[in-house]
Amino acid sequence: MSDRSQRRRDLTRQEIKQTARNQLVTGGPNAISLRAIARDMGITAPALYRYYPALDSLILELCTDLYTDLRVACEVVRDQVAPEDHEGRLLVMVREFRRWVLSHPAESTVIFGPPLPGVDQFHQQCQDLSHAGVQFGQIFIDPMLALYHQGRLPVGKAIVDAHDHAHGDVPPEVYTYFLLKWTQFYGIIMAEAFGHLSWAVADAEPLFEAEVTAFTESLIR
Structure with a gap:
């Protein structure tokens, strides 16, 4: 060709x-x-x-593009923060993650909602370091790893081996901490995005910011 x-x-x-x-x-x-x-x-x-x-092959590539768009959006705000401010970089990326999800409801439904044909295949490929989903997660793992090396990350017992999840250079206790914090932020963002908090609050941002504050207060000073 x-x-x-x-x-x-x-x-x-x-x-x-x-x-x-x-x-x-x-x-x-x-x-x-x-x-x-x-x-x-x-x-x-x-x-x-x-x-x-087939449709699933198209959805697979669409998911890759959407995760790339989300990662780039987070990197843009991250790069506005000083490279040595690992905590600050994490916080602006988490907030941008929420902003992107809330401002892209249809796209977020595809990559974070009930799987369409092709989405399951996308998730199953997350062992590859070049995978768009892995690259998105890595931008959050990197500053956490830097905080860990500074002695600021309050890691506990490792319950997940990073070597089994395409993050071989990340200590298992750091990967466990990342997953615990990720599910906390992810959970509240998705609950808000998909309307599962509307019965309780008109504005879920204070709940999200309380989670952000809890994270910052947990860091070792």
Whole structure:
């Protein structure tokens, strides 16, 4: 395949994914279909199948793009904080994570809600260090690891071996701490995003900020 043909193919794949994302935003996850994408692009379904033979292969790449978008958004705010301020970098990324999820409800439903075809496959590939999901998690692990080396991370007993989860350079106790804090932040963000706190509060931000404060107060000074 010539370079020109490859570029044309890459551009078409990008257009297919953007069309799928448009369908997602306007109609929700169930609105995504290869036939609907072909119709919106003005091509035949068989022509589309040359790029994505099944919906799950398209969803798999869409998940990769969405995780990359989320990671980049967090990195942008992180890089506005001094590199030596590991605590500050963590906090702005956690807040950006919440902001992105709340401002992208349809996209968040795909990557954090009930799995669509292709999402399970995406999660099963998280053993690869180049995987978009692993790279997203790594930007949170890195400052935690730096705090650990400074003696500031109140790690406890290791219950998860990082070597089994594509983080071989991270001590198991640090990986355990990361998972515990991740599930706390993740839980409150997703509960808010999917409306599971609406019965209790009109604004869940104070609950989220209380979790942020609890994290900062737990660090060793």
